[in-house]
Amino acid sequence: SAQRKKVMKKDSFSQKIKRNKISISEQGMSGEKCFEWLIHPFDKEKFMREMWEKKPLLIRRNNPEYYSGVFSAAELDSILRKENVQFTKNLDVTTYTPEGGRDTLNPVGRAHGAVVWDFFLNGCSIRLLNPQTFSHGVWKLLTTLQEYFHSCVGANVYLTPGGFQGFAPHWDDIEAFVLQLEGQKSWKVYAPRNENEKLPLHSSKNFKQDEIGEPILEAVLQPGDLLYFPRGFIHQASTPEKAKHSLHITVSCAQRNTWGDLLKKMLEGAVEMAMEEDASLRESLPVNYFTSAGIVWSETDTPSRKAFLDRVASAMRTVMQHAPVDSAVDQVAKGFVHDSLPPVLSEDDLACSVYGTGEKWSAAKQKVVRRVELDPDTNIRLLRVSAIRLVMEEGAVRLYHSVDNPRIYHGDDIQFFEMSPEEAPALESLIHSFPEFVKVEDLPLPTISEKVGFDAVRMCTVGEGTDTQ
Amino acid sequence: SAQRKKVMKKDSFSQKIKRNKISISEQGMSGEKCFEWLIHPFDKEKFMREMWEKKPLLIRRNNPEYYSGVFSAAELDSILRKENVQFTKNLDVTTYTPEGGRDTLNPVGRAHGAVVWDFFLNGCSIRLLNPQTFSHGVWKLLTTLQEYFHSCVGANVYLTPGGFQGFAPHWDDIEAFVLQLEGQKSWKVYAPRNENEKLPLHSSKNFKQDEIGEPILEAVLQPGDLLYFPRGFIHQASTPEKAKHSLHITVSCAQRNTWGDLLKKMLEGAVEMAMEEDASLRESLPVNYFTSAGIVWSETDTPSRKAFLDRVASAMRTVMQHAPVDSAVDQVAKGFVHDSLPPVLSEDDLACSVYGTGEKWSAAKQKVVRRVELDPDTNIRLLRVSAIRLVMEEGAVRLYHSVDNPRIYHGDDIQFFEMSPEEAPALESLIHSFPEFVKVEDLPLPTISEKVGFDAVRMCTVGEGTDTQ
Amino acid sequence: SAQRKKVMKKDSFSQKIKRNKISISEQGMSGEKCFEWLIHPFDKEKFMREMWEKKPLLIRRNNPEYYSGVFSAAELDSILRKENVQFTKNLDVTTYTPEGGRDTLNPVGRAHGAVVWDFFLNGCSIRLLNPQTFSHGVWKLLTTLQEYFHSCVGANVYLTPGGFQGFAPHWDDIEAFVLQLEGQKSWKVYAPRNENEKLPLHSSKNFKQDEIGEPILEAVLQPGDLLYFPRGFIHQASTPEKAKHSLHITVSCAQRNTWGDLLKKMLEGAVEMAMEEDASLRESLPVNYFTSAGIVWSETDTPSRKAFLDRVASAMRTVMQHAPVDSAVDQVAKGFVHDSLPPVLSEDDLACSVYGTGEKWSAAKQKVVRRVELDPDTNIRLLRVSAIRLVMEEGAVRLYHSVDNPRIYHGDDIQFFEMSPEEAPALESLIHSFPEFVKVEDLPLPTISEKVGFDAVRMCTVGEGTDTQ
Amino acid sequence: SAQRKKVMKKDSFSQKIKRNKISISEQGMSGEKCFEWLIHPFDKEKFMREMWEKKPLLIRRNNPEYYSGVFSAAELDSILRKENVQFTKNLDVTTYTPEGGRDTLNPVGRAHGAVVWDFFLNGCSIRLLNPQTFSHGVWKLLTTLQEYFHSCVGANVYLTPGGFQGFAPHWDDIEAFVLQLEGQKSWKVYAPRNENEKLPLHSSKNFKQDEIGEPILEAVLQPGDLLYFPRGFIHQASTPEKAKHSLHITVSCAQRNTWGDLLKKMLEGAVEMAMEEDASLRESLPVNYFTSAGIVWSETDTPSRKAFLDRVASAMRTVMQHAPVDSAVDQVAKGFVHDSLPPVLSEDDLACSVYGTGEKWSAAKQKVVRRVELDPDTNIRLLRVSAIRLVMEEGAVRLYHSVDNPRIYHGDDIQFFEMSPEEAPALESLIHSFPEFVKVEDLPLPTISEKVGFDAVRMCTVGEGTDTQ
Structure with a gap:
């Protein structure tokens, strides 16, 4: 039966992964299997426990075909010819040197192949935004990973000519999986500089070389290799002089999908709900409230202030009892379904x-x-x-x-x-x-x-x- | 010295109140004194403890001059002549009968005296909104009471010809102090019908007579009398047939000045602040969150759900520790200053x-x-x-x-x-x-x-x- | 009878004007009389024919009391004390020197008298915007003139200490009548520099002294004098060193009240109306229209272009026949009533x-x-x-x-x-x-x-x- | 050479049209040729002169294959399966009976094939809006015709089961070319009821049968036939009982592409331009303008009114001389390029x-x-x-x-x-x-x-x- 066949397929899938033979085009790959394939041969549980949101991981595979079917420079050329790819909206042309800094050279309008390749031949990096819009392989990879993470999975493709770097050192606001597809790229990854910059909510500015300290990881990626690093880790990469080019795709996830975001959704309506259900929250503030609290009174220690703060704490507990956890989770999940x-x-x-x-x-x-x-x-x-x-x-x-x-x-x-x-x-x-x-x-x-x-x-x-x- | 004189004045003020001689025009009356005068001879502490937001109170004074200087029908006539009073914006013309219900008969444009008095002679009630805009006496009364309540104090003036009623039974969203200024008015006050309707956040619809039960207080107010009732208490009033007219002012306060409103202000920014200061709130939700909680999972009892709820509770405690009580109070107080x-x-x-x-x-x-x-x-x-x-x-x-x-x-x-x-x-x-x-x-x-x-x-x-x- | 009395009053009014005795406070002065008084003893018809929108006019009266009742520095002091005059919204503090240029020194918030006079003592000019809001005399003057002009009449009051100038040379977008109320002011007026700058729709930038040529009129105004100049005429004025101060009011009118503005109102709906009434305007453009006209075809001389332009001209004539002159005038007049x-x-x-x-x-x-x-x-x-x-x-x-x-x-x-x-x-x-x-x-x-x-x-x-x- | 080959192709194209053999898929058909093919064998010049915007035209071809390649019911089925066709946005389900009137039965969300066919089997009509979005054949037809008309060409596809009618009698705001693709449809066309309803700017309401008079054209269309009628001509159509179904496409053009629309574009900026260039338009209206014109004065016959109207006429002539015909045509053409x-x-x-x-x-x-x-x-x-x-x-x-x-x-x-x-x-x-x-x-x-x-x-x-x- 089909179900039995499916069971058999699962077995052979694990076998194939072990033999390093599975590809993204494998029929019916589930989200969990896809994530296992992505970080193979690293253990999934161990990854989520020890690496995820904590530290970078380099996986070498010595298998240039590992990512075949995901994306290629030839597919980029074909997309530019057939699809209405627009500069800025879909594609960026960038340059970076430590002296001159980072620059974006986008013309306006459609990114015709001849124009894009001309930039490339002149040392520019090409970034294709949202390649899943144009590429079936990328779409399939991202949508399958999404089933595992239950948060939006995105991607950018980067093509850089030999001897050039396209971007300044910076950190992003997403967990990044770098899949080296063609050529070589030389990477440097740096730890967050302090507690405040861990797991940041927003991407950083472009840093100068003297602002970022020493890398904690340096490696030249080969086709088939994987590099993972959490948000908040500064990074930079350049194509070695001797390489013809470098093509990689960065798969991103975990953008604004935090406990804090859930709490914000939860608290938005919580007070309104509690006020409806508990009349004590509808009682007026005491007539002396405005000399009990406030910045001017924050260091006083009067009985009226103490009573005021006690009542605030008690009111907060009331609100918490009415906090709509399940419906907040549904709202977060609904947002995910839309995105x-x-x-x-x-x-x-x-x-x-x-x-x-x-x-x-x-x-x-x-x-x-x-x-x-x-x-x-x-x-x-x-x-x-x-x-x-x-x-x-x-x-x-x-x-x-x-x-x-x-x-x-x-x-x-x-x-x-x-x-x-x-x-x-x-x-x-x-x-x-x-x-x-x-x-x-x-x-x-x-x-x-x-x-x-x-x-x-x-x-x-x-x-x-x-x-x- | 002036300060010493002020102390003396305070004494003589209390003396005067005791002799029932103080009037609103008394120079330099403070907010607290003004409130004492308003509910005199009822005790202020006892009022806030036993009546405020709890039950109605009738105070008879046998002193038709007690409110002199606050407002009069003659002042209304003068205002209509000199000021650009607009129907609907500043003044309503209303009627009510148990059979025909409640109606508003406002024309458009300026409320000229001759037009207003014509309505009055035909049995309509006249409601002057925000009389403090036009009347120095009302302004002085409200702004002084405001100093005591630390929340906005408003007022409407009601003029009703003998034998008529202007409004259907209803409750308001404010604490109401009815000051009978001229003539007589017959009042009925009803308790909230259930727990949900106590201290309501919004005014009610107009009720039919058979929806409101039996009054808990009935009285014919005489000039100088006071009637207080909390929000949520249904009420209605008519001018007795034998009275020439009734003029009263309803002083209102405590609109949306609740513990719940303070909490809403406080929580608006609390999560953002906690996320900045505590990295644990910036960690991602677990990849299985969407099968741990949500309406479909709300009756499951899995370890992953338990762990999820524990983490939510712990995250909430973190947020509470960062809750900006003092700055929320300042925002409430700032709103009061603006209003x-x-x-x-x-x-x-x-x-x-x-x-x-x-x-x-x-x-x-x-x-x-x-x-x-x-x-x-x-x-x-x-x-x-x-x-x-x-x-x-x-x-x-x-x-x-x-x-x-x-x-x-x-x-x-x-x-x-x-x-x-x-x-x-x-x-x-x-x-x-x-x-x-x-x-x-x-x-x-x-x-x-x-x-x-x-x-x-x-x-x-x-x-x-x-x-x- | 009252009507007869009114006729008599008119006569005596003319008499008084002749004797230079009439003042703005004169009971029941009509718009026309008020304008006669404003430019007295210059003839009204001659003014509208020869000066209005054409050239400046200086009238000397040797009568310091001529404008009494209009405005005074003492009234300004009283207004600052009693009214909530706001910097920027109601009052500007300005300075100008040929070297340093023009500057505005407004603080934020209410313009308390003490603060304003402090600026004045330090050489700043004070400009009271819309003095009619605060001053009964100014209100009466402007509203009466309005009856004559049938367009909005506004005003600013300027107070400048001796030896100072408050504004850079510029032109305004209004016809200006300068009434010297107190002290002296030294004026220079310059003709429009070219045809394009005649009767401009917008006020000019601040000019440098070398951009404006030679004045066509120079005069030191004394209390009771009048200076008129049309929009587009550059002007500048300073208080002489030896004068204690200068106070004048500039009465302005004729802002955007032009034939062109009327035509715009008229044409807004004219095509819609014509299309409803004449089916020929609802016919399609010819299929070759886009090679008959347009910037690329504007110098071609083909039969299809000629036919196209003929049809445009004929369609325009159709529209003109439907142009709603009277309702456009009513709309302009309605705007005036609102303003x-x-x-x-x-x-x-x-x-x-x-x-x-x-x-x-x-x-x-x-x-x-x-x-x-x-x-x-x-x-x-x-x-x-x-x-x-x-x-x-x-x-x-x-x-x-x-x-x-x-x-x-x-x-x-x-x-x-x-x-x-x-x-x-x-x-x-x-x-x-x-x-x-x-x-x-x-x-x-x-x-x-x-x-x-x-x-x-x-x-x-x-x-x-x-x-x- | 290619050019010579193109010339030859043109010749053979005319030959083919003559032999009624040309199809929409013909390589490189120009806009003009496509329009000739659409109304073949009717003469193009004669059509534009005698029929266009004037009267209906029926062309019978006895050639069921004439429109092959444009669209088919099978293509509709395929589109519903592969594309995200949304009810209301892309597809309507409709019914009409003279007694019950017109109704739309759209569910929300995606129009899955099974759901759409279920409606069809129950007697509903299916209207596919903007089929060019999904169908290459329709796209090619419309974009080619567009080259001829130089105004937007749109289309709807209508599929109706035998014995049913999908729409009430009405007129549209576009010139309509009905191409019968499959099955039979019985049409009735009615002349505009009066001058005002000729070439209307908006589509009509749904008419009752007794509001529309007698048809001027009745015909049962067979596959390959064409029916043209101008906007303003009321029409209705039903599939005969004995027919299995009817499928037709209505090609529409000439929506709001009128002389009046051009004039509106032209006049928008014309007064502004004229005011800049001619100072007489910047002169003020005369002070008596408001008693010279306006609804109250429209029947007076004073010299001031005559002078006023003369000046308005003269000002209009000035504006006309500055009317920017070429740039208005460019704006219309730019709108066409966007649309x-x-x-x-x-x-x-x-x-x-x-x-x-x-x-x-x-x-x-x-x-x-x-x-x-x-x-x-x-x-x-x-x-x-x-x-x-x-x-x-x-x-x-x-x-x-x-x-x-x-x-x-x-x-x-x-x-x-x-x-x-x-x-x-x-x-x-x-x-x-x-x-x-x-x-x-x-x-x-x-x-x-x-x-x-x-x-x-x-x-x-x-x-x-x-x-x-």
Whole structure:
């Protein structure tokens, strides 16, 4: 059966990874497997425990083909010719020297190939922003990793001619995985300079060479190698003189996906909710409040100040008891669903879902054919559990999803459909069962007709043992 | 001396209140005295402890002259003739009957006296909004009470012909003090119908008679009487048939001045501040966060959920430790300074402050005369401590004040002047010393020239023993 | 009768002007008389024909009292003490030297007298903006002149210490009448430098002394003198060393009140109207239009271009035939009504209009007294014909008026009341009859009850032979 | 040579049209030829003279294959499966009955094929909006016709099951060409009901059957037939009971492309320009203007009114002399360039332009190859003269173009590049020479290096006799 085949495939996948043979184009790779492949042969648990957000990691693979299928300079040339790539919006032309500093040389308008290559031949670096918009390989890599991280995964591609450097030393606001695709690049990574600059919320300015201290890691990356470093780690890289060129892709994640961001979402509505439910928060401040607290009174130690601060603390505890953790998490997850790339659907996904099944127009017969309904014994499961989020808002149950997202960030409004509260448990059972299949007749809905007419099945794939033809 | 005279005046003031002789026009009445006068002979401490925000209070005085000087129907007539009173913006014409319900009959444009009185003769009620804009007596009453409450004090005036009612039963979102000025009015007050409707944040709809239950207080107010009831208490009132008319003013306070409002201000920036200071809040959410919490997972009981909730609780405690209580209070107080009425300055205030002293143009001599500077032994004190607020913002020290506020709500931007951090202690010493005078040479400033040139003296009155002529 | 008395007053007014005795405070001076007084003894017709918008004019009067009642330095001192005059919004402190150029030294916040006089003693010039907001005399002067010009009349007051100059050479975008009130001021006026700078739409930059050529007029103004110069004429002025000070007021008018501005208003809607009425304007452009005209084709001389230009010219003629001249003039006039100062109403005006007549509250009787209605033989006339404008818009007839305008520019929305189309002729008859009285029974309205209930009478004064008491 | 071949192709094209064999996919069909093909065998000149914007035209062809390659129901099915077609934004589901009226049944979200066909089987009509976004054939048809009309050409596709009607009788605001693609449709067309409804600027409401009178044209369209009718002509259509379905595409043009629209653009700036150049327009209105004109004075016949109207007429003539016809045409044409579809570039276009020539990355050699420059004897011509517009604005020369426009209306900002005024004549010579080639050395530029470096060549194709490989 397909499920059994899938199990077998998992085994052989691990085998292949061990033999260093798996590629990004591997059919049906899951988010977790993809992350294992990305940091192979480093252990995933150990990485998250010891390296993630803590220190840089260099992985050498001696396998120039390891990233084949992700991206290439030839694909860049093809994209420039066929797609409307715009300077500044999609592509930057940059230069850097320690003396002259960093410069951006973007013309306006479309980045025609001939113009871009002319810059390159004159020593400029080319940065392709959001390559996932144009490249199927990059899209597939990022959207799969996204399933693992549950936060947005982005990328930039960098092409630099031999003997040049395109960027000044700086740190970014994202966790960075550098995949060396072609040629060589010489890297220097520096630790955060102090506690305040650890895990920064914003990218840094461009530094001068004398502001950044000594590197803690130096290496020349070869094709197939990986370099990871956390946000806040200053870095710089140049293509060695003797190299023809360097092409790498930096995969980024974990931008503004912090505990603090969750708390902000949570507290936005928390006081309003607590005020509605607890009348003590609706009592007036004492008439002497303005001489009990405030900057002018912050160093006084009066009974009225003490009473005031005690009451503030007690009110805060009340608010905390009403803090809507679950709905804040749903809001963060909904944001992720809006921001994220659409999943790459496999042939199987397409054939066994609303994209491939159901009524269609027959050109031969000049009429609509293949009218079908779900049977009670049809097996279904969600296409991707990470591509949806069930959220209660404004008194309704909404199923947000990223399946029809465009590959351009926020190119469309977030997509959702509303369900009745009675349908929510059926959806929940599909979520909790994922990736196992559920029989339609086993959905927690009151009647058979509701089960076979369940609307959320649009987000599902139809499993084995089902004939919808 | 003036100070000694002031002490004597205080005594005689209490004496007068006891003899029921004090009036609103009493020179130099403080906020606290004014509130005592308002609820006289009820005890102030007892009121705040037992009645405030809890239950209604009726005070009978048998003294029709008690409120003389506050407002009168004759003053209303004069205002309509001289001022550009606009329907809807400044004045409403209303009717109510249990059968026909409540209606507003405002024309557009200016409320000319002849038109207003025509409505009145036809049984309509007249409501003058914000009478403090037009009436010196009302302004003085409200601005003085404001000093006591430290929250905005407002008012409406209601004039109703005999045999009519102007408004449907409803509750308001403010604490209400009803001062019966002329004629009689028959009141009914009802308790909040349930816990949720106690101390409400918003005014209610108009109720039908069968929605409100039985009154807990019924009384016909006579001139000089007072009726207090908290927000959330439904009420209605009509002029008895036999009365010629009823004129009362409702003084309101405590609108959105709650512990919850303070907490909202406090939490707005609290997470941002905590994130800056504590790197643990800048760590990413765990990659499995989205199956640990959220509405779909809210009834699961997994170790990952427990760990997630523990971390949320710990992060909240971190935020609390960084919660900026004092600066939130300053923001609330700054809002009050912006919203509040300007103080009524006495002749003494005017003569001994920047309004009355300093250089002036002599018409006789056709030149500027009376050039003065502060002497080191000049005594100064703040004009009103409740009319200013010292706030740290955007890296600067700002002295916000209401002294030049217009009598129209938010008619101007908030007024302030910036000081150097070095000058702040001098201002703080004036605040802490209020209402006592401080010698200029005793101001905590480094040099004599800084002391005599101290800019914030613009908010001060110059005291006895000083000759600035 | 009052009308006869008015005629007599007119005569005596002319007499007084001839004797140079009339002052701005003269009761009931009309706009035209006020302008005659302003340029006395120069002839009004000759002024408009030969000087207005053409060349400067100096009038010497040898009468220091000529402008008494308009404004004085003592009034400025009093205003600073009593009113909330704000730096920048209401008052500027300026300096100028040919070497150092022009500078503005405004602090922020309220302009307290002591601070302003301190600047003055240090050689700064003081400019009070919009003195009409604070000064009754200035208000009366400007609002009366406005009746003559039918465009907004504004003013600034300038006070400069002896030996100083406050402003760099520049031109303004208004016609300027300089009234020397106190002290002396030495003026230089220069002709526009070329045709383009004649009657400019915008004020100039500050010029350097070597950019402006030679003055065409030089004079030291004495109290009572007048200097007029058109917009576009560069000017500069300083107080002589030996003078104690100089105080003058510059009355300005004719800002953006041009034929071009009228045409813009007229053309805004003209094409839309023409398109609705004439289908030929709704025909498509020819398919070859884009090679018939345009910058690239502007020097070609093809038949298709000629045909295209002919059709454009013909279409323009069609538009012209639909140009709404009258409604454009009404829009300009409506703008004037919104922008203009409210009229100063005399005691008679107040007593015999809605401000003084009709129902009122009697404090003695504690009830409404003096109920009146118009009688058919009551005589009425508009308070001021220049203070109203009857406009057709959005299918309604609206009477816009400035009677309740605030003295602050655009301090309120424009005031109007709507009438039915049937009432418009009655209003028109009042407009056409002004300043003569009309009997209520003679108003062109169908019934007596409509005549005595005519709402627009709010804008009227009630005339002789009427007893409304 | 290529040019000679092109000439031959033109001949054979006419031959083919005559034999009714030409199809939309014909390589290199020009705008004019495409329009000839659209109305074949009706004469183009006669059509523009007698039918265009005047009356409907039915063309029967007895050739079901005439429109092959434009669109089909099978292509619609394929689009729904592969593209993110959204209800309301891209696709409408509609019904109409004379009794029940018109209704839209759109769900929210993506229009999955199964859902759309389900509606269709239940008697609904399907309207695909902007099919050019999804269909290459429609894009090619519209963008080619656009070259002829020089105004935006749009389209909707309509699919209706047998026995149903999707829309109520109405008129549109565009010229409509109905191309019957599959099945049969029964049409009724009605003349405009009066002069005002001729060539309307806005689409009509839905009419009831008794509001529209008798049809002037009735016909059942067969595949290959054409029906044209002007805007303002009411129409309705239903699929006959016996027909399986009807599929047609309505090609629309001439929306708001009128003489009136040009005049509005022209007059917007005309007064401003005239005021700058002619001081008489900057003179003030006469002081009595407000009693010379206006609705109240519109029927007076005074000398001052006559003088006023004369001066208005004279001022209008002055404005007309300054009316910027050419720059208004350029603005209209620039709007067209922004609104229009990008041209479909042929293989030749791609190979011989910046899209196919110039530097490229060689995957084999792992470096940039094929560096070329223009030679002085290279022949160049514009890719499409209708896809560019040279405009003077803000003191610069800008070349606006639609070559990189997206197929989604206004999906991007308008694209342009700036040139120096010195380069403009070179561009003008390319425009005037189109479609002939120009030798680079013959460009009117001062030096050879400027000629070979001429930047606007990006909008050009490189002609015969040139070897850029």
